[in-house]
Amino acid sequence: MIDLNKLRTFTVVADEGSITKAAARLYRTQPAISAQLKDVEEETELVLFERKNSKIYLTKEGTCLFEYARERIDEIDGVVACLRNNRQNLDGTIRLGVYFELTSSFVPEIVHAFKREHPRVRLDIIELDHDALEVGLLGNDIDLGLVTTLKKPSFFETQPFYSFQRHLVASREYLSTVSSTLTYENIFDLEVIASSNLLSDYKYWLKINQQNQLLKQVDNITKLITVKDAEALRSLIKKGAGIGFYDDFGGQSKSEDYAVVPVFPESKPITINIDVARRKTRTQNLLQDEFYDFLIEKSEAGLT
Incomplete structure (x- = not known):
């Protein structure tokens, strides 16, 4: 089977009657064009060109292939253009x-x-x-x-x-108001901000940080704020309303929200x-x- 790209090169050379002109039209080097022509002749096992001086001429077989190939390539180009147009005009x-x-x-x-x-x-x-x-x-x-x-x-x-990663964080201002000896065991004495009452993020975070013994404690949290809107949740954390999970998209939270820091810097974040x-x-x-x-x-x- 002849490669379509090589066949297209063949038709351009035949149309121009010159490898130099075909190379300029296709923005390719002359050696690259010559190599593709050689491949087409080898794949078809036909002599397609006769070379005289600096010009090339189609043989009888070359003329036949050129006329057939040009027509088929035009059809393919038309179909591709139609498909592109259909995609661009999708509604x-x-x-x-x-x-x-x-x-x-x-x-x-x-x-x-x-x-x-x-x-x-x-x-x-x-x-x-x-x-x-x-x-x-x-x-x-x-x-x-x-x-x-x-x-x-x-x-x-x-x-x-x-x-992306999800970190348990709080504002520096908020953390300055709590005990400096904050531990996993007393973390849920703090104000907790979450996206739902299920608190699934907190439970998963405890598991990956080997704190399974505290899972039941999550269900007994009383100082709880729930808000579904992610931007509102982030705003509450930044304003010092409590601790919550912060999504770090490409490290943006570190550069943009410098006032927000991990509650436990050594803890593992959740991967979402x-x-x-x-x-x-x-x-x-x-x-x-x-x-x-x-x-x-x-x-x-x-x-x-």
Whole structure:
């Protein structure tokens, strides 16, 4: 089988009647053009050109191949142009489910970048907790989801999207008001800020820091503030309302929020892994496939 790129080079040389002119048109070197022509002749086992002085001429076989190849390449170029045009003019609605803690972190960047490429597409961002997000995907109420956990992973096609660390922190001002001998055992005597009453982050944090004996203590916390909005949670921590988990996206918290410090500098942070998820059994949809591919590309590029 002849490589399409080499065949395209052959047609340009035949059209120009000169390797020098073909090289200039294709922005390639003359040796590179000559090498591709040689490959085409070897792959077809045909003599396609006759060389006289500094000019080249098509043989009978070369003329036949040129006429056929040019027509087919024009057809391929037309199909590709049509497909690109269709993608650029995609319209419709994509329903993206996002775990509510993540919405303000990088979703605005995703929306802005995708809308720049596809201005006619409507994006509905739906904030949900873990369970509702999974139910929405299963029930086709959501097209794609950015998830951190799934109870029925076998029902979904997932791709890694992003990972970050979550640190237990407080403001310097707040920590200055508590005991200098703060320990894991008395940490929950402090004001605790969380995104829900489940306090799952605190329990996981205790486990990875070998403090399993304190897990029951989490359920007895009385000094508790819960707020779902991530920005509001961060603001409460910075203003000294208590301790809470802070998401560190690429070290931003260290450079931007210098007044916020780890409660226990030696403790291990939580690692949060986000996946792009969609149902395995679904109706093919060009718009959804385009957005799915876009998210994967953004992930591989580091969300830049």
